[in-house]
Amino acid sequence: MENLIFILPIFGVIGLAYMLYLRAWVRKQDAGDEKMQKLAGYIKEGALAFLKAEYRMLTIFVVVAGILLGVISMLVETTHWFIVIAFVIGAAFSAIAGNIGMRIATDANVRTTQAARTSLIQALKVSFTSGTVMGLGVAGLAVFGLSTIFALLTMTFMADGYNYMDMTIVLESLAGFSLGAESIALFARVGGGIYTKAADVGADLVGKVEAGIPEDDPRNPATIADNVGDNVGDVAGMGADLFGSYVATMLAAMVLGNYVVNDHTNGVGMDDAFGGIGPVLLPVLVAGLGIVFSIIGTFFVKIKDENAKEADVQRAFNIGNWGSIILTGIATFFVIQWMLPENMNMSFFGEGTKVISSMGVFYAVLVGLAVGGLISYLTEYYTAIGKNPVNTIIQNSSTGAATNIIAGLSQGMLSTFFPVLLFAAAIWAAYAFAGFYGVAIAASAMMATTAMQLAIDAFGPIADNAGGIAEMSELPSEVRTRTDILDTVGNTTAATGKGFAIASAALTALALFAAYVTFTGIDGINIFKAPVLSALFVGAMIPVVFSALAMSAVGKAAMAMVKEVRRQFKEIPGIMEYKAEPEYDRCVEISTEASLKEMMLPGLLTIVTPLILAFGTQLLTGNTLLAAEVLGGYMAGVTVSGVMWAIFQNNAGGAWDNAKKSFEAGVMIDGEMTYKGSDAHKAAVTGDTVGDPFKDTSGPSMNILIKLTCLVGLVIAPLLSSDESHGAIAQKKIVEVKKEIIVDENGKETVTTTTTEKYK
Secondary structure, eight states: OTTHHHHTHHHHHHHHHHHHHHHHHHHHSOOOOHHHHHHHHHHHHHHHHHHHHHHHHHHHHHHHHHHHHHHHHHHOTTSOTHHHHHHHHHHHHHHHHHHHHHHHHHHHHHHHHHHHTTOHHHHHHHHHHHHHHHHHHHHHHHHHHHHHHHHHHHHHHOTTSOOHHHHHHHHHHHHHHHHHHHHHHHHHHHHHHHHHHHHHHHHIIIIIIIIOOOTTOTTOTTHHHHHHHHHIIIIIIHHHHHHHHHHHHHHHHHHHHHHHHHHHHTTSOOSSSSTTOHHHHHHHHHHHHHHHHHHHHHTTOOOOOTTOOHHHHHHHHHHHHHHHHHHHHHHHHHHHHHHSOSEEEEEETTTEEEEEEHHHHHHHHHHHHHHHHHHHHHHHHHHSTTSHHHHHHHHHGGGOHHHHHHHHHHHHHHTTHHHHHHHHHHHHHHHHHHHHHHHHHHHHHHHTTHHHHHHHHHHHHHHHHHHHHHHHTTOOHHHHHHHHHHHHHHHHHHHHHHHHHHHHHHHHHHHHHHHHHHHHOOOOOOTTSHHHHHHHHHHHHHHHHHHHHHHHHHHHHHHHHHHHHHHHHHHSTTTTTTSSOOOHHHHHHHHHHHHHHHTHHHHHHHHHHHHHHHHHHHHHHOOHHHHHHHHHHHHHHHHHHHHHHHHHHHHHHHHHHHHHHHHHHOEEETTEEEOTTSHHHHHHHHHHHHHHHIIIIIHHHHHHHHHHHHHHHHHHGGGGOOOTTSOTTTOOEEEEEEEEEEEOTTSOEEEEEEEEEEEO
16 A cells, blocks of 8 residues: 555545536536626636736746745755745645636626526525635645655655655655745735725725715726625635645644654654555545545535525535534544554653554544634634624614724624634644644644635635626616625635634644754744744734735725725716716726735745844854744744734624624614614724725735744754754764674684664
């Protein structure tokens, strides 16, 4: 079964093959009348134009970063030049993952609208199937790309069997793949988030608040840009985001799996049927199984009643989600018993040696799967219509926008309580069961059902676009009613998808952090050292400043959008009477230009700051290990602060959004039914406008900020472990000397000495 390493890419191929089948089915569905197709064409054209411009800019970044990685590979013996190729492939795959989602979403939106003309059941089927295309595209590319590169590298470096140093070189090169994926994800998420919220805020402030026209009214010049933004931000950006997260979790677990193999066997490899690297291969196989069971889970997402409400649709998603999670957990039990020995020895930093059992690893898997399900439940509670947090915001809307905003901020802050306790308990439990390897495996298990999670998440923007097309095409009210049901659920599923990504960041960051420690060889992070404590504070500050930059970028772009929409209302006669068509393309241009310009500073802040801290400390003190500790302190600060800010912003924004939507069906405030158009509704619109960049720009970018920071640390770790007495890269050498006395036929004795170096 050593050939398992070459079988793993097949799981990715299965996901991609089924994705192509579903994509063909979606494209065969009715795209509606000429007017609907014309509007959908505007949206698709604008989305493609943005991605083209964005990828042109990111190509320059990839070239520059690739050159720097090439320099690192020349300076450090254990970093191979293939890290550059892996980086480029990772960046390309991340871009492709987002592109797959964006293209199917812009094909599916109008088809969902047309399906909603006949039934809610069919509209859900079209939109969710389209989301599944994106989910399988992301998961399939991640498993196929990472496992294929891993197989090629092991064939190159480990033809003679397992060697810790050789596997370290393989995984360090593979870190380039993950770094490329996360780098593109950051810019895609930030750029897409700025784009979508600039258009959305501009459209809401002038259209709904000032002009008093409905959302997605065809007279509003910013409506096309708003719908384009749903695709480039919530679809293409989210696809690249979770692609990077998926790869990072597998990589972290593989690095720690290599540490387990080396520590348990003194560098000779496991006595197993998998080339001695069972713990290294396990996370990739778990991810592959997750693809299969995500496909099975999609068959459970359906409704049978045409009069179904939001709760019924949400229940269908929950059944599919939990079904895939439970099936993955059951299968993983048998896989772990098959691949791992009953007990493994692993030394922990400063804690001696601990015995890890295969059952302990399985329990860690259950912890990860539970976190994935529970974080969805918690996020749903804090953001769903009918739940107490949203109702609190609704009630506070009756006294104006100020109290609405205060309520939204407080609910967002409170929403950090239970998720953080969940993460803390999960980390502690996974560590108790199987050490840092258990934490990494828990993260991998949670991400195993990414295909299902992303299918549920991507469904939301598609439904949102479908409603916009229905409004702009002036279709019968029952069509918009059906799409609004899906859109309302989509707001919650989008929030739960972001919560899932945050949970992955929390667990993956710790696993990457542990991998960083093994690569640098530091014994821990001592905050009683002034430079380390300083770096901890700097790291905690970065998510705050990053959020401010992202919010400011949205504000600047939104101001330009507001001015443009006001100009068109004033200077183009006949717009409000439907006698003239607005200049949609001008609003698309404004969002594109603003987002591409404003995304660079937050992105560079993320990548450059850890480099300055690490190498600046090394230059000032001449102490390599202190520099490694300083960077570790910085990474810890970014992680803890970033998780808090991500939860707060995502949940506050999601709750504000659904509070606004609640008024469309009518809500009870102080004993009276209150509807859309009331003063309370207008206050809720203002709150939603504030929350938009929270939940769609700065909030979702936090998890990428966390993981990219840790990946940058992992990639430059070889440069921070030059002291030969420390580090997994610099290597502590265990030298075994064997003496043998050979007596020839004449009775003469000859002493031969054999020296063997092993790495630990």
